[in-house]
Amino acid sequence: MTASGSTAATALHRLGRAEDIPRFEGRTATVAGVSLAVFSTEHGFVAIGAACPHQGGPLADGIVSERCVTCPLHNRRIDLHTGEVVAGGEGRVPAYEVVERDGDLYVPVSGVDGTPLEREPLEAAT
Amino acid sequence: MSEGAARPAGAKPILVVGGGIAGQAVCEALRRRDPEVPLVMVCGEPRLPYDRVTLSTLLASEGDPASLQLRPAEWYEDNRVEVRLGEEVESIDPQAGACRLSSGEALEFDRAALCTGSDPLMPPIPGIDLEGVYPFRGPEDCLAIGRAAEGASRAAVIGGGLLGLEAAYGIASRGCPVTVVHLMDRLMERQLDEGAAALLGPAMEALGAEVLLERQTERILGWARAQGLRFADGGEMECDFVVVSIGIRARTDLARSAGIVCERGVVVDGRMRTSAPNVVAVGECAQHDGIVYGIVAPLHEQAEVAADTLLGREGTAPYGGSVMSAKLKVMGVDLVSIGDAHGGAAAIVADDDASVYRKIVVKDGRPTGAILMGDVRGHELLLESVRAGEEVTDPLELLAAASRATGADLPDAAQVCNCNGVCKGAIVEAIEDGGLGSTAEVVATTRAGSGCGSCKPLVTEILHFVRGGDVEEASFLCPCLKQTREELAATIRGHGFESVTEVAAQCGTGRRCGACKPGLAYLISEINGNRHREERHARFINDRVHANIQRDGTFSVVPRIRGGVTSPAELRRIADVAEKYEVPMVKLTGGQRIDLLGVAKEDLPAIWEELDMPSGHAYAKAVRTVKTCVGTDFCRFGLGDSIAAGIELERQMEGLYTPHKVKSSVSGCPRNCAESYVKDIGFVAVEGGWEIYVGGASGSRVRKGDLLATVPTTEEAIEVALTFLQHYRENAEYLERTYDFCERVGMEAIERAVLDEESGEPARLRERFRIAKAAVETDPWLERRDPVHPRQFVGLEPDGEAALVGPPAEAVLAGAPAEDAR
Numbered sequence: 001m002t003a004s005g006s007t008a009a010t011a012l013h014r015l016g017r018a019e020d021i022p023r024f025e026g027r028t029a030t031v032a033g034v035s036l037a038v039f040s041t042e043h044g045f046v047a048i049g050a051a052c053p054h055q056g057g058p059l060a061d062g063i064v065s066e067r068c069v070t071c072p073l074h075n076r077r078i079d080l081h082t083g084e085v086v087a088g089g090e091g092r093v094p095a096y097e098v099v100e101r102d103g104d105l106y107v108p109v110s111g112v113d114g115t116p117l118e119r120e121p122l123e124a125a126t
Numbered sequence: 127m128s129e130g131a132a133r134p135a136g137a138k139p140i141l142v143v144g145g146g147i148a149g150q151a152v153c154e155a156l157r158r159r160d161p162e163v164p165l166v167m168v169c170g171e172p173r174l175p176y177d178r179v180t181l182s183t184l185l186a187s188e189g190d191p192a193s194l195q196l197r198p199a200e201w202y203e204d205n206r207v208e209v210r211l212g213e214e215v216e217s218i219d220p221q222a223g224a225c226r227l228s229s230g231e232a233l234e235f236d237r238a239a240l241c242t243g244s245d246p247l248m249p250p251i252p253g254i255d256l257e258g259v260y261p262f263r264g265p266e267d268c269l270a271i272g273r274a275a276e277g278a279s280r281a282a283v284i285g286g287g288l289l290g291l292e293a294a295y296g297i298a299s300r301g302c303p304v305t306v307v308h309l310m311d312r313l314m315e316r317q318l319d320e321g322a323a324a325l326l327g328p329a330m331e332a333l334g335a336e337v338l339l340e341r342q343t344e345r346i347l348g349w350a351r352a353q354g355l356r357f358a359d360g361g362e363m364e365c366d367f368v369v370v371s372i373g374i375r376a377r378t379d380l381a382r383s384a385g386i387v388c389e390r391g392v393v394v395d396g397r398m399r400t401s402a403p404n405v406v407a408v409g410e411c412a413q414h415d416g417i418v419y420g421i422v423a424p425l426h427e428q429a430e431v432a433a434d435t436l437l438g439r440e441g442t443a444p445y446g447g448s449v450m451s452a453k454l455k456v457m458g459v460d461l462v463s464i465g466d467a468h469g470g471a472a473a474i475v476a477d478d479d480a481s482v483y484r485k486i487v488v489k490d491g492r493p494t495g496a497i498l499m500g501d502v503r504g505h506e507l508l509l510e511s512v513r514a515g516e517e518v519t520d521p522l523e524l525l526a527a528a529s530r531a532t533g534a535d536l537p538d539a540a541q542v543c544n545c546n547g548v549c550k551g552a553i554v555e556a557i558e559d560g561g562l563g564s565t566a567e568v569v570a571t572t573r574a575g576s577g578c579g580s581c582k583p584l585v586t587e588i589l590h591f592v593r594g595g596d597v598e599e600a601s602f603l604c605p606c607l608k609q610t611r612e613e614l615a616a617t618i619r620g621h622g623f624e625s626v627t628e629v630a631a632q633c634g635t636g637r638r639c640g641a642c643k644p645g646l647a648y649l650i651s652e653i654n655g656n657r658h659r660e661e662r663h664a665r666f667i668n669d670r671v672h673a674n675i676q677r678d679g680t681f682s683v684v685p686r687i688r689g690g691v692t693s694p695a696e697l698r699r700i701a702d703v704a705e706k707y708e709v710p711m712v713k714l715t716g717g718q719r720i721d722l723l724g725v726a727k728e729d730l731p732a733i734w735e736e737l738d739m740p741s742g743h744a745y746a747k748a749v750r751t752v753k754t755c756v757g758t759d760f761c762r763f764g765l766g767d768s769i770a771a772g773i774e775l776e777r778q779m780e781g782l783y784t785p786h787k788v789k790s791s792v793s794g795c796p797r798n799c800a801e802s803y804v805k806d807i808g809f810v811a812v813e814g815g816w817e818i819y820v821g822g823a824s825g826s827r828v829r830k831g832d833l834l835a836t837v838p839t840t841e842e843a844i845e846v847a848l849t850f851l852q853h854y855r856e857n858a859e860y861l862e863r864t865y866d867f868c869e870r871v872g873m874e875a876i877e878r879a880v881l882d883e884e885s886g887e888p889a890r891l892r893e894r895f896r897i898a899k900a901a902v903e904t905d906p907w908l909e910r911r912d913p914v915h916p917r918q919f920v921g922l923e924p925d926g927e928a929a930l931v932g933p934p935a936e937a938v939l940a941g942a943p944a945e946d947a948r
């Protein structure tokens with residue numbers, strides 16, 4: 001998996017310490033008014049919109065597996081890389097790349113208004 | 127009409143008039159065929175399409191109508207269906223392709239579907255306009271009837287058809303006495319013959335609904351509010367409110383005013399086309415071949431044909447009419463009627479003692495209808511044979527075959543879920559294609575069983591039959607990898623695994639979807655006698671923060687109040703905490719405890735500290751409450767010291783996790799004030815000792831527990847209870863309550879394991895219980911002082927202001943962070 005180099009991001013916004021998210025758990029963070037659910041997965045850190053597309057359930061509190069998180073309220077399952085609901089219903093949330101450097105986590109943000117930039121669609125990760 | 131030619135973007139939309147089940151079905155059928163064509167749905171009601179059928183169930187269960195919405199709001203966005211809520215189409219001109227909404231807005235369209243449904247019939251008798259007279263059609267009616275039933279001393283339901291009986295049942299369920307007033311000489315005369323109706327009347331009366339037959343209501347009495355009914359024979363009855371359910375009338379006014387041919391409904395042909403070539407009609411407003419259907423199943427079929435017609439395709443075969451079929455949604459009264467069960471030659475199997483009546487009617491060698499009362503097994507099969515018009519030589523044999531029929535015997539075309547129009551073939555396909563392994567998955571994928579839910583057992587049966595295993599084998603702990611609890615337990619024992627991570631590494635369990643991780647975590651803990659390595663990521667959020675998550679993401683706090691006995695000091699602390707943390711609601715629970723609702727996750731540790739009471743585990747699959755009654759301490763009938771026994775039982779069980787929640791209670795005499803007959807474990811004091819009941823239920827299912835033993839002393843009663851608890855902990859499937867467990871394995875097996883001291887098994891169970899109990903953390907709320915993770919209860923805190931940091935992303939991102947992070 002390679003991260004896209006062509007993101008229009010011009011800056012990174014610090015989310016917090018990597019160690020504050022235990023492996024396979026999530027925590028919420030707010031960046032320029034946008035709520036994110038940040039997860040620690042087997043393949044590093046990722047973030048998606050914090051609120052479930054169904055009824056706004058707190059996705060950071062969900063159960064995390066290899067590639068998805070299950071909403072704690074009614075079990076919609078969401079792909080952590082695409083934000084797509086993959087089971088239990090339909091819909092999607094925005095998906096974001098998370099960068100880890102020296103134990104800190106960052107999300108790429110717009111240089112204009114500081115809001116997090118959605119990641120470009122990934123090709124199927126192998 | 128423009129015959130399906132590719133439309134340029136910005137073309138005029140297809141207009142769907144009415145957002146009922148039919149309107150929704152048409153939109154979905156259209157979208158499945160054509161992702162592009164613009165769609166506008168005008169919904170007269172101020173809400174998105176919802177499941178009207180389930181309103182009856184909701185009236186009885188006091189549920190929230192908002193939960194019935196068929197699709198979430200995003201569905202309409204994602205599928206580009208433009209929705210106008212709370213607006214009616216007031217006039218329509220099919221030829222010009224123009225219509226006007228009640229808001230005054232004008233809309234243009236290319237083609238249109240009329241899905242205007244129907245209105246309840248209100249007879250023009252004096253008093254019909256009084257306050258306290260309700261139809262039974264929409265959520266507002268449902269709520270109004272529910273409110274009226276509170277504190278009313280009697281209700282009258284005019285109309286003893288299917289809907290009237292469901293309304294009466296709902297009202298009776300709310301504790302309000304109710305009388306069904308029916309014009310004819312038997313209930314549901316359109317569907318039932320005398321034999322079945324003779325059983326139905328008493329069955330309704332047993333549920334608390336009185337039945338008056340052959341009463342023509344002449345007027346509703348009362349000044350401002352309804353106060354009674356007067357009948358044509360001069361008789362009267364008193365009541366506090368009236369529900370009218372005598373039938374429906376198709377809403378044809380819009381079509382009529384546009385010059386479209388209407389009779390009792392909007393007349394359509396086999397392609398669902400009305401007399402206006404670019405307009406179709408679907409659902410309860412449509413009349414096909416002289417019939418207006420008042421049920422859901424036909425409209426799904428109609429919607430498919432209509433969608434093809436609207437798109438100018440010839441895909442589906444023309445609509446050829448449906449067989450009427452109805453199932454009474456009254457708990458405890460099983461009744462299904464199919465087609466026309468009058469006249470003809472009939473085969474009947476009846477057993478008055480068992481209140482069973484099964485009849486099939488055959489005309490010219492083909493079945494035309496059936497009535498199943500008291501025993502509805504095989505109704506799907508009978509419906510399908512009526513639908514297919516199969517030739518029947520021996521109708522009795524067909525009835526017998528139906529009682530034996532399992533999901534395997536149904537033809538693929540047989541409709542399994544009437545609410546969502548899902549046939550067996552579609553379910554089988556979904557199971558095979560998706561490799562589905564649990565009923566929940568099948569329900570989520572196909573939507574069969576997500577309406578009234580009455581077909582769920584059949585869905586499970588089909589699942590088992592497709593999967594080819596027997597019932598037990600087919601319940602996978604990990605559906606993704608099809609691993610059963612037994613297989614995983616063997617792996618765990620074989621390798622001596624102590625954590626979920628080890629199991630996941632060995633056999634992949636829990637990695638794909640994660641849904642099985644809590645079950646696996648329980649299994650690991652149980653096998654290791656609670657000396658496992660606890661991993662919080664494998665637990666549901668409730669068990670990470672020891673509180674129950676709520677709809678808005680806040681949590682509820684229920685401290686342990688053993689046996690429901692508290693003290694002024696505890697109450698004072700609870701009050702102080704509630705005030706200090708501005709807890710939005712303090713509520714007495716059904717489990718004899720106190721619930722602080724709406725607490726923010728961050729506040730949990732501080733609240734626990736100040737409460738200084740142990741966790742009640744109200745959030746966990748664990749030992750929950752032991753309710754008690756006042757017993758010999760105070761009650762003049764008390765035969766046993768229920769309070770002391772209950773508190774002791776709770777102490778000895780608390781803290782243990784279980785396959786599903788375990789709720790107990792202890793009653794001081796067979797008056798059973800603590801509801802011991804319907805608990806997972808229930809004690810009832812009798813002359814000379816205690817009765818111990820297990821496997822009782824009073825939640826989504828109601829079941830009287832089985833009497834496991836009667837013993838002379840409290841110590842012995844508790845010992846039997848703990849032995850049973852351990853047997854359940856070791857042998858139940860994850861999320862299997864005791865009521866299902868006891869039924870599945872049978873009481874004989876349970877008695878052998880728990881009571882047969884000679885075998886040595888009860889002693890072994892007690893020993894393993896002792897080991898498991900000794901190892902449980904006494905109180906998870908002590909994590910307030912020593913959290914498993916330092917920041918378990920808070921979100922990430924980007925320190926200070928939202929500062930933009932770092933070099934241009936380009937440079938950083940090129941460092942392939944995903945690899946770094948490993």
Ligand code: SRM
Binds near residue numbers: 676715716721744827
């Ligand atoms: C608070 C309480 C209602 C109340 O205000 O009284 C309650 C609240 C909930 N019940 Fe209950 N039940 C409560 C007593 C009951 C009772 C009565 C009793 O315990 O005597 C029953 C019937 C007995 C039984 O358990 O069968 C009951 C049967 C259910 C069921 C159906 C279980 C079943 O198998 O039939 C569920 C759903 C489930 O477990 O899957 C449920 C689930 C729930 C949940 C946990 C739903 C959820 O997952 O979020 C509710 C949490 C609300 C919240 O936000 O905190 N609750 N629930 C009661 C807490 C009792 C306590 O002190 O711990």
Ligand SMILES: Cc1cc2nc3c(=O)[nH]c(=O)nc-3n(C[C@H](O)[C@H](O)[C@H](O)COP(=O)(O)OP(=O)(O)OC[C@H]3O[C@@H](n4cnc5c(N)ncnc54)[C@H](O)[C@@H]3O)c2cc1C
Binds near residue numbers: 145171180215241420
């Ligand atoms: C309590 C209850 C229980 C039932 N139980 C069962 C059951 O167990 N099994 C079963 O098969 N059936 C059952 N039914 C019947 C079933 O609900 C109906 O057959 C079905 O809902 C009809 O759907 P529909 O979309 O055709 O009509 P409707 O649900 O009536 O929807 C029509 C919608 O169109 C709107 N509308 C009308 N005119 C306009 C206009 N000009 N502009 C805009 N909007 C308009 C209306 O406001 C309404 O929302 C039950 C019905 C009730 C009331």
Ligand code: SF4
């Ligand atoms: S508290 Fe219980 S009955 Fe009430 S809504 Fe929640 S689960 Fe249903």
Ligand code: FES
Binds near residue numbers: 053
């Ligand atoms: S809010 Fe997430 S599934 Fe309902």
